[in-house]
Amino acid sequence: MTTLGFALLLIGAMLVVAEAHVPGGVFGVSGGVALIAGGILVIAALGGGAALAVPVAVGLGLATVGWALLVTRKVAGAQHGRIRSGAESLCGSVGTVRGWSEPAGQVFVGGALWRARRSWGDVDDAVPLHEGDAVVVERVDGLTLSVRPAEEWELIA
Structure with missing residues (x-):
């Protein structure tokens, strides 16, 4: 169970990074879900209870949402910029x-x-x-x- 949790954490982090390079929301949401699930599995496998797993999962989810919003705003701002060459x-x-x-x-x-x-x-x-x-x-x-x-x-x- 611990291995699956760490694999989900790694996959979630890779999906969040992929969202930064190919913005659209799908990779960011999938990465957030994988991070939350991976965090819960790792904490549960290491003997932590729901009192510890839920706040960690919520924190991971909020961090992912914040990252996705930041990337989306940066991409939207870059698309509306003036032409600077030619x-x-x-x-x-x-x-x-x-x-x-x-x-x-x-x-x-x-x-x-x-x-x-x-x-x-x-x-x-x-x-x-x-x-x-x-x-x-x-x-x-x-x-x-x-x-x-x-x-x-x-x-x-």
Whole structure:
């Protein structure tokens, strides 16, 4: 009986770790049940009574539920994060005009010089862009950025 209890504890721990790598809830719940059952079996096999087995089982179950909730929240947060690499990460970035002749020019954004054009529907089309003006990247189309003049609140860092 002791061997079965230790095997269930080991399997439960492996299932909880698997839940961290493949979140979905099934591995976490199964791991929690295996930990609870394994804890009860080990304590009962070693001569402990129900007064000891139940609190240990409840503690193991709560620890497993806490771990599963933590992992689930971390995964959910990671799925909703901003893109941090590639050209798509430039959207929303503030850059500086290096040269401009309507309707296109060059802007310095993210440590590189990019070809740029005005965003479609830019309400400030009448205001020309000059070297040194701050612009915000609205969209990335291939190697060309669609930009608009930056508003004052966007320049506060």
